[in-house]
Amino acid sequence: MPKSGTRSSYGIGAALAAGWAWFAVPGQWSGRRTTGEVALAAVVALLGAGTEDLLGGDGWVLGAVAAGSALLSLVRRRLPASVLVLTAGLAPFVPGFGPLLLVVGWSSGRYIAGAGRALAAFIAAFVLNVGGSLVGPWEGGRLLTIALTATLYYLGTTLAPGLAHRYWTQRRTLLHALQERNAQLLRERTMVVGQARLRERQRIAQDMHDSLGHQLALIAVHTGALEVDRELSERQREVVGVLRNASVTAMHELREVVGILRDGIEAADGSTAMPGRSGDETGRAARGIAGIEGLVEAARTAGTSVGLRRSGEERSLAPAADHAAYRIVQEALTNAYKYAPGAAIGVDLRYEPDTFVVEVLNEKPTDEPAKDVVSGGQGLTGLAERARLVGGMCHAGPADGGGFRVAGMLPYGAAPLAEAAPLVDAADDFRQQTTKPLVGDGRPVVVGPADWTFTERELAMAVRGGRSRSTGGSIALGCGIAFAAFVLLVVAAGFGLYFLMGSVKEGMIEPAQYDAVKVGALEKEVRGQLPSGDTIATAGLSGKGPAQPEGAECLVLMSSEFSDTFDKEPVFRFCFKDGKLIEKKSYEVEAR
Numbered sequence: 001m002p003k004s005g006t007r008s009s010y011g012i013g014a015a016l017a018a019g020w021a022w023f024a025v026p027g028q029w030s031g032r033r034t035t036g037e038v039a040l041a042a043v044v045a046l047l048g049a050g051t052e053d054l055l056g057g058d059g060w061v062l063g064a065v066a067a068g069s070a071l072l073s074l075v076r077r078r079l080p081a082s083v084l085v086l087t088a089g090l091a092p093f094v095p096g097f098g099p100l101l102l103v104v105g106w107s108s109g110r111y112i113a114g115a116g117r118a119l120a121a122f123i124a125a126f127v128l129n130v131g132g133s134l135v136g137p138w139e140g141g142r143l144l145t146i147a148l149t150a151t152l153y154y155l156g157t158t159l160a161p162g163l164a165h166r167y168w169t170q171r172r173t174l175l176h177a178l179q180e181r182n183a184q185l186l187r188e189r190t191m192v193v194g195q196a197r198l199r200e201r202q203r204i205a206q207d208m209h210d211s212l213g214h215q216l217a218l219i220a221v222h223t224g225a226l227e228v229d230r231e232l233s234e235r236q237r238e239v240v241g242v243l244r245n246a247s248v249t250a251m252h253e254l255r256e257v258v259g260i261l262r263d264g265i266e267a268a269d270g271s272t273a274m275p276g277r278s279g280d281e282t283g284r285a286a287r288g289i290a291g292i293e294g295l296v297e298a299a300r301t302a303g304t305s306v307g308l309r310r311s312g313e314e315r316s317l318a319p320a321a322d323h324a325a326y327r328i329v330q331e332a333l334t335n336a337y338k339y340a341p342g343a344a345i346g347v348d349l350r351y352e353p354d355t356f357v358v359e360v361l362n363e364k365p366t367d368e369p370a371k372d373v374v375s376g377g378q379g380l381t382g383l384a385e386r387a388r389l390v391g392g393m394c395h396a397g398p399a400d401g402g403g404f405r406v407a408g409m410l411p412y413g414a415a416p417l418a419e420a421a422p423l424v425d426a427a428d429d430f431r432q433q434t435t436k437p438l439v440g441d442g443r444p445v446v447v448g449p450a451d452w453t454f455t456e457r458e459l460a461m462a463v464r465g466g467r468s469r470s471t472g473g474s475i476a477l478g479c480g481i482a483f484a485a486f487v488l489l490v491v492a493a494g495f496g497l498y499f500l501m502g503s504v505k506e507g508m509i510e511p512a513q514y515d516a517v518k519v520g521a522l523e524k525e526v527r528g529q530l531p532s533g534d535t536i537a538t539a540g541l542s543g544k545g546p547a548q549p550e551g552a553e554c555l556v557l558m559s560s561e562f563s564d565t566f567d568k569e570p571v572f573r574f575c576f577k578d579g580k581l582i583e584k585k586s587y588e589v590e591a592r
Helices: 002-023 031-054 059-075 080-090 095-111 115-134 140-227 234-263 289-301 319-339 379-389 452-465 469-505 511-516 523-529
Strands: 306-311 345-351 355-362 393-398 404-411 553-559 568-577 580-590
Touching: 031 059, 031 095, 059 080, 059 095, 080 095, 080 115, 080 140, 095 115, 095 140, 115 140, 140 234, 234 289, 289 306, 289 319, 289 345, 319 345, 319 355, 319 379, 319 404, 379 393, 379 404, 523 568, 523 580
Parallel strands: 306 345
Antiparallel strands: 345 355, 355 404, 393 404, 553 568, 568 580
């Protein structure tokens, strides 16, 4: 027995879990959506019960209407077509389903898949709703009036909201497709640009290797031969050795630059430089702050007066900033060699509390620079860009006393990567896609399936960037369509109201008209004095009041005067038999 009870409990639990999985599609029911659905179901239930109570419903009927409205409201997204047809068919017989019909019509426009299926569902709902409105003790002449009124009611409460929601959904789906297409085009464009850039870099690398590599190799060979020439003095051999070492180091740096241009990856540093030299015998230069002393020593060996001073507590820099410091000193010394030959140079390295400061100051040159100095004019500009990329800054300009000063401020920690400029203008990315990637592989954020969570994200993005021209145009278009639909509904309601008021006149007379009619008058004359009574306003009055004379045909009309109480309605009845008026009565009936 315990095992049987356990199996039964397990089966019930599995059934409940399966039912909930069918009802709430995974990934679409957020906490906010669940709360909103429950609140909407409660509101629809209260409105349905209140409407039924106003129209004379009993206690158990109110509860049934409330429960049915809440249940249908909850499953309207899962079974949109079925709920639409069922609600439209029951609404004429259960007036409490009127508020639910408005909600179901709006929801069905979005959740019924396929235009053909949606058209069939709305047509079936229309036929059942209007057909149900015609069921009852109506006289044959009033069917057209009732059908027209029911049609206007269906158009206003069901079809118009459904069409509006379907248009909004299709627009949102189109926007989603445009976002995906735009993201795909951006990725493809990035790939094309990257391939073109790689090919150009490979071409530049090949040209540098073929031209500069050959010239540097010649310099290294000739200076190597001069270094062992016995006719040179010791001082001359030292200068030639500096030149050979510089050419070998330049060749290795050229190979590294060529590798970076070809593959986009900087080669790893090798061993550090030998003390007192800018590079070791392999030509591998010491990079970073550790290599600055080698640059200074090489300049001294070449006969330039260079001083090096350090201050502050030494701290490590990020690799990129450390390399930038080395390049700043290297370029500043090169600039001094070219434009201030013979001038003393001072290199100052200061470890400040918040930044590292490197400063290179040369005094006023004693000699004029050579006329054949080769300069690309991009050295100092490149230093400023290099410092900016690591989160620092670099300044170059004349110093007091006629010299020149190059100073850089570099951060200790790792600087954030520079943000790449978007490939398209922010105003052209549909205002739904951010320029900053939010996922690990750098893909732009694209809105997911259209559900409640989608609406939340769409609203958030509209708040962030909703002032663009594209969004403003979409809002203007949506507002224009909504205004046109509203005007159409107002016009239809106006025609319906005008027709209804005209119809009411056909079923209402003044008390004086009633008094003027005499019993025994000919039926043809009496009907000529009275309205036809062919109006929806008098529908259902014939079966109420005193019993009709046997074999007589009666005409029931409303009174233009009101009763003393709101639950009573005064009416006049004229009964005809054998072509004469045999009875007229004035009485009150229960108001509907």
